Amino acid sequence: MIMAALSLGLLFLFPMWKIYLKAPQYPEGLEMHIWVNKISGSSESVLQNFNILNHYIGMEPIHAESFAELRIMPYIVIFFMITGVIVALVGIRKLILAWALLLMVGGAVGITDFYLWLVRFGTHLNPNAPIKIPGMTYIPPLLGSKELLNFDALSLPSTGSLGILLAVVFSGLAFYVSRKKKISQKVTA
């Protein structure tokens, strides 16, 4: 169970999600990395370069400051890590299950929130944009690839998200193992 709590720490070491953009004049590709607490990219100025490209279609500029989530999420992760350790020490089996379920809900909320942002950016376009294509929206894919004008956008979870997955797996394992223990305790009793 401690492993489960600790694996969430990966979220601070690696990005959760990566969006890859590829276009003819960007042979090296552009990568946006979404972390639990920040937005970065394959190069230092990737956000600026994303924004320059996006402003032609009237997309709102992306700034890390505009996402309250980036400020809140680290606390949520720390909350899960601390409670995870507590659950491990207390050793009440039901709490493990509750913790794991709560984490899964948290993850699902996170992904939904992420998707809503994508929709917002992709559809909330400036009506005076220089490039307007009737009916066209620019919602980047949540998972997988999609063609947006001259760009191939690919969106994939990254190592950070593995932390959540591992946390869920480890806590599940802890739940399972402790069940066995209970059985063996019962038998010996």
Added chain:
Amino acid sequence: METLINKFRKMAPKAALLMAVTAGAALQSCNKMGGEGAATAEGLDTDAASKVYVAPGKHDELYSFLSGGFNGQVSVYGIPSGRLLKIIPVFSQFPENGYGYNEETKAMLNTSHGFIPWDDLHHPKLSRTDGMADGRWLFVNGNNTPRVARVDLKTFETVEIMEIPNSAGNHCSPYPTNNNEYVIAGTRFSVPLDMEGKTADVSMNEYKDKFKGSISFVKVDKETGDMELDFQVLVPGFDYDLANGGKGPSTDWVFFTTYNTERSNTLKELGASQNDKDYLAAINWKLAAKYAAEGKAHEMPANYYHNKMDHGTFQAKSTIKKKVRYLLPEECPGMMYLIPAPKSPHGIDVDPTGEYMVVNGKLASSLPVFSFSKMQQAIKDKAFDGEVSGIPVFKYDAVLQGEVKEPGLGPLHTEFDGKGNAYSTMFVSSEVVKWSLKDLQVKDRIPVYYSPGHLMIPGGDTEKPYGKYLVVMNKITKDRFLPTGPELMHSAQLIDISGDKMKMLLDFPTVAEPHYAQGIKADLVAANSAKFYKLDENKHPQAVKNEKDVNVTRKGNVVTVKMTAIRSHLTPDNIEGVQVGDTVYFHVTNLEQDWDVPHGFAVMGANNAETLIMPGATQTLKWVPKQEGVFPFYCTDFCSALHQEMQGYVRVSPKGSKVPVKFSTGEPKPVPPATASVN
């Protein structure tokens, strides 16, 4: 020697006849082909096309840096494709990017004679570590108004130009020692020095008494590459032509060819061709540096400029140096010697082992090879044949290893393949000749088109040549390419030297007149090539890093515009309050932080070039409006899909007008501007 000269005299008419016959044959074959193209190269590799073919998207194996001669620039070509990769302006203004026109770079071209927008750039030399080109810097010379420049190979930009005092025709320059301890620059024209920083007002008839040469020792900072003139050696009033540093055992020495040892002051084509032998000068630079450090140096007033580009502020600054130290050979025993060498030699080339010094006597019929170990022995044995101005002259035979007999006509320059072979250009007989350093026998010859000057084997002047290719730079082009009127590009040819026989691979046109070149494996340079400047590190005093901070201010009749450029707008793009006769400075910061997104800036009616601003940099264009009206400005480098929209206007009112200074971009906001947000 008499006999040799006689032989040459006899040979010369025959050679001329031979040339005429060959030319005739070439013309005839030309006619047969319906006048299309010139003589196909003899020795053409049957698989030449695939050997020089660099498929789309692939990179060349080597960089080559060819001097531009009278354009004052360096051209960078990929080898083996012969594709032009870049032109680097050094001593010449370059309207293409504003070098020498914008306020930041003007100071690079300052000299003690004022601002000079041009020079004659002859010899590129790569900086060295342990005798090998290290790909950090390229040193080049300015011949006409003596200067040495340094190009930084991270940015391919000229970052330093230093004037050389007491010199005229800085031809014998710039030769780096094996760890860049010094870059050495010798004067081609000797001049009467007034010993106060100028040339003296004397009659040319006083040449023999009053004219002196100088050889400058420029120190190079190991970390930054910054140059500093440490000292000069004042030498007899000959012409100093070319130089080459020793290697291995001869690493402490540098050798110079001289001509006009007759010290003729007029009609030098005859006057300087009377002596049967001129000299190869040898200087022990380590000993010279020691003498200079130990107080043997004198000091005299001087007046020379040292211009440096600051990478942080993007601004060049000139400092004026007022003193120079010098050594006199007669006071410094063991520092300098003279070796008799056949008539008016051009190239001096030291082989990779450092043992052999090859002298290319352009009017001689044989190619002498001198031995460094014999020279050391001759110093011990005092095998001298008199002296000139206190400098001992060796006995020819005491230092001679041997002569390459009948190598061809008009040998100019030699380089080495590292496999025991030397390759020499023959200007008059228009060929490259391969010969062996072991037995001094000619092994192969290949005609080149036409009249080669220098040749270059990548690393062919270092301890370990890359003996696969040879680039020969020809002085005469004539029918090699489609005709382009009277003025033609020069022609270079690429030759495969990996086998026993030289194989011709490629002709390619070169910009202006390459005199010499350097070649280096691509990875030594490409890996360090900068992609853009970091906006964070931009320390230009007028830089604006955020569109919110742009402004236009007036102080007297100077209007300062601090503006920004980013795809696809200039901020501000509407400016008012400028008056006729104002001096307007547009300080443009390129906010982009992406590779290959320069923005250009130009204003209608500016008596100036555009300025091209690299991402993260700030450049300044000066404009003095001469009439009232509205003047458009725009981005000159197609930067984006909305490049054509990247434009603005300045309103110019009459002098003393009440129109206030005002500036804006985009009101009401039509497009969410992509503001810069580094970090």
